[in-house]
Amino acid sequence: MSTASYILGIVGALLTLGVVVEMLRRRRLRERHAIWWLIAGILALVVGVFPVTLTWAAGVVGVAAPTNLIFFVSVAILFLVCIQHSAELTALESQSQLLAEKLALQGLRLEDLEDRLNDTARPSTDSGPATH
Numbered sequence: 001m002s003t004a005s006y007i008l009g010i011v012g013a014l015l016t017l018g019v020v021v022e023m024l025r026r027r028r029l030r031e032r033h034a035i036w037w038l039i040a041g042i043l044a045l046v047v048g049v050f051p052v053t054l055t056w057a058a059g060v061v062g063v064a065a066p067t068n069l070i071f072f073v074s075v076a077i078l079f080l081v082c083i084q085h086s087a088e089l090t091a092l093e094s095q096s097q098l099l100a101e102k103l104a105l106q107g108l109r110l111e112d113l114e115d116r117l118n119d120t121a122r123p124s125t126d127s128g129p130a131t132h
Contacts (some may be wrong), residue, residue, distance in 0.1 A: 017045065036077050054066045
């Protein structure tokens with residue numbers, strides 16, 4: 001790989017890390033969501049600064065082309081992000097359904113209380129005992 005591609009990799013990794021850290025700082029991203037992006041950015045930075053580590057890692061896992069290892073790790077990280085988001089979406093859907101059910105029950109209780117209040121507030125049409 002050329003020097004320009006290594007520099008591009010380092011700049012891209014630093015940019016990714018900078019954006020994630022800034023989003024964390026501004027509370028636009030929570031730590032549990034940022035972890036996979038931080039891992040990806042750090043791995044990209046290590047490979048950009050020390051390109052021989054990619055060749056070494058590819059040899060350790062038995063991948064013939066080091067760029068294939070980059071694609072595999074990238075897809076694996078994105079897969080883990082998708083699983084994490086799916087799990088959180090499921091939890092939020094359950095919570096939303098529970099809240100909707102509680103709101104419906106509260107609405108029924110409120111209507112019942114309003115009906116009782118209206119029944120006691122109406123003047124009685126009965127004027128007492130009949131006096132013929």
